[in-house]
Amino acid sequence: MGIRLGLICGDQLHWPNPVCDALDPESDRLLMGELSHETRYVWHHAKKIALIFSAMRHFAENARESGWNVDYQRFDPASEIATFSDLVGQACRQHDVDEIVVTWPGEWRVLEEIQGWGSRFGVDVTLLPDSRFVCALEEFEEWAGERRQLRMEFFYRRMRKKTGFLMDGDAPAGGDWNFDRDNRKVWKGEPPPSSPMSFTPDAITESVIETVDRHIDAFGELEGFDYPVTIEQARRALAHFIRSAAAHFGDYQDAMHTESDWLFHSRLSSSLNIGLLTPTEVCEAVERAWRDGDMPLNAAEGFIRQVIGWREFVRGIYWREMPGYAKRNGLGNERDLPAFYWSGDTGMNCLRETIDATRRNAYAHHIQRLMVTGNFALLLGVEPEQVCDWYLAVYADAFDWVELPNTLGMVMHADGGMLGSKPYAASGKYIDRMSNYCAGCRYEVKETTGEDACPFNALYWDFLMRHRERFEPNPRMKMMYRHVDRMSDERRRDVAQRASEVKRRIESL
Ligand SMILES: Cc1cc2nc3c(=O)[nH]c(=O)nc-3n(C[C@H](O)[C@H](O)[C@H](O)COP(=O)(O)OP(=O)(O)OC[C@H]3O[C@@H](n4cnc5c(N)ncnc54)[C@H](O)[C@@H]3O)c2cc1C
Ligand code: SF4
Structure with a gap:
């Protein structure tokens, strides 16, 4: 035998x-x-x-x-x-x-x-079956099969009820399922930002680092490697997050700042995705912190939603929609990914900062991925496959099941809106509100046309105008089209002209 x-x-x-x-x-x-x-x-x-x-x-x-x-x-x-x-x-x-x-x-x-x-x-x-997930693939199928439209928020509520996280009996703790409205504060230097726990490489890690350095053609910086590499280290990193960052995670979840690569994010995704942590133990730690009074409800709810909501939801979508999903290109984008996504060599400060952090850390937090590098690729009209390959390459937590729906669906809106009822498209105004990037940029965030105008702005209006037929009927986008309609013909022409100039000169911006 x-x-x-x-x-x-x-x-x-x-x-x-x-x-x-x-x-x-x-x-x-x-x-x-x-x-x-x-x-x-x-x-x-x-x-x-x-x-x-x-x-x-x-x-x-x-x-x-x-x-x-x-x-x-x-x-x-x-x-x-x-x-x-x-x-x-x-x-x-x-x-x-x-x-x-x-x-x-x-x-x-x-x-x-x-x-x-x-x-x-x-x-x-x-x-x-992969026992690490809260929702088995069969359960997702059963939930999805009954619905015309798949919305994360409803899936998330089901997961809350199933796990009992942040539940008071049958009702959500605090009377609401979602406290996102409290999670959009701008960070202005206080409270002091946190950093993830840093682990000095042991002999095993040192020998791996030497191998990678000598033999593998890889992107980004290897120096300063400090990720947790064992279950015991990942648990210490989780405890460190709860102690040092979790209390402010919610408030500054969407903030970006040149002074901190991490602000109050956990950097636990890579540990979760390779199996050093389970989603259940992470959420248990967060719930405990909230019940002990060490973490406000908006932070605990925001964190748990990312883990048992978004993370499980994107996995369900991936396995339900593959293999065709990877080839979707709902907006018909054809442009190449600009070379500066790899080098960071651009005058656009928000992109430079985000790509620089990515090169150094194999990490950028969610809003940098979504509203800076992602938003720009969406507005520019980059072919989704190229954008997905970039995200799959550059982040330590990137595996196809989680990277693909986030990039192709959430960022590129290439799946027709499964991951979001409207595209996450924004002008430079959003980045200016949520970060200090624009203050150090050679472009003028308040300008839309002209040599010095923030490239995001003309691309944003141009994006709306190019996809008017598709997005105008969406009630959540009506207001944006009212802005477009208030522009004079001449203004619309100037905006379109600046957008095409940005596209033409993209590598020298
Ligand atoms: C274009 C794009 C690509 C992405 N690619 C990946 C990827 O390859 N791998 C990955 O794990 N996440 C990905 N995300 C989601 C999210 O950006 C990362 O999970 C998060 O930035 C990881 O950092 P953190 O551990 O500090 O997260 P925190 O901000 O501390 O959040 C806590 C945890 O929530 C989970 N989470 C949060 N948002 C999401 C999400 N949208 N989808 C799945 N899990 C989520 C992660 O496990 C994370 O560790 C992507 C997001 C975008 C917009
Ligand atoms: S001005 Fe525009 S390009 Fe410059 S940092 Fe702000 S949003 Fe980015």
Whole structure:
């Protein structure tokens, strides 16, 4: 009789782990690999690769200490074992394998690979559900199937009732499901901003950093790597967030500032997405902080909504709509992503600041992703696939199931409005209100036309005019079209002219 082989992917590093629960350490083996194809299918950030490889090596070490036989392939640029299929194929040749056991992956392309292994390697393949999520995919399907329109807010309420987070009996704590209206304060230097807990690399992480540095062509800066790479570290990072930032998370959730890359955000997404934390333990910690009086309700509710609302919702949409979802281009965009998205080399201060933080940290917070880099790509009309590839590459927390709906749906409105009933399009005025970027910019945020005018402004009006037919009937956009109608013909012409000039000169702005 042969063995069972449990494949653990780099974003499935949680204990207890469904694959380990299904296997027997006495007779079965675990399989893990640092695969060159996985490092290069997009131009990933160096810190993202270092995070995943280091967390994998720590997981493997832990598994061995717990009695597992782990076949672990370290990164080797010359190795012919470059993909999951290569890795599994090699293991099948080395061992007498009857069955491969693997948890449902985070990316459609990996699922497709897995589905071919039965016939390719002559083994049984068992796909286990990913137990880390609050909402199983079947439950999402059941909820979505009953509806004409999928709205996160209704899904979120169902998750609140299901989990009991912030519930007083059957009613939402504080009498309301959503306190977003309190979460739009501008940060003006007080209270002092927080930073995520920083972890000095241990010997394992140091050796990964050396490998990435020497052998992998990656985006961004590797220096200063300080991400949590074990479950124990991720739990300390969570406790640190609760202690040092959570109280102000809600108030300044939408704020941006040149003085702080983080303000009061948690930087827990990468730990959540690779399995070092579970959404339930994170929300339990937040609820506890609120009940202990250490976190106001607007902050606790805002945070929990992101985790059991948005995070679970986008996952449901991804698996419901793939594979066709990735190709949607509802607004018919065709332009290329400007080169400065990679270099940060632009005079537009908001973009420069956000891309610079991205290059340094493999991180930008939600409003920077949505209203700066995302908004600009939307207004410019960049082809969604190129925008998605960029987001998938540059952030440490980026995996297809979560990145794609956020980018293609929420930012690019390319899915016809599943992720938002109206596009998140805004002029420079929004960025000026929520940040101090415009004060240090060579462009004038109050101007729409002319050489020095903020490029967002003309692009914004041009976007509305170009997509009038589609968006005008939307009641939430009526007011914007009233503004367009109040413009004289001459003004509209000037705006369109400035927009086309911005597009023509995009790389030199
Ligand atoms: C264009 C775009 C692309 C994005 N790509 C990703 C991605 O690849 N991976 C990713 O995890 N998040 C993504 N997000 C969502 C969000 O920006 C990040 O989760 C967040 O910035 C991570 O930082 P944080 O941990 O400090 O989050 P916090 O602001 O502290 O929020 C707490 C947690 O809520 C969850 N969360 C918040 N918003 C979302 C959301 N919209 N979707 C899913 N989870 C959310 C995250 O797990 C996060 O850790 C994207 C958003 C946009 C607009
Ligand atoms: S003026 Fe325009 S380009 Fe400059 S920082 Fe403000 S919004 Fe960005």
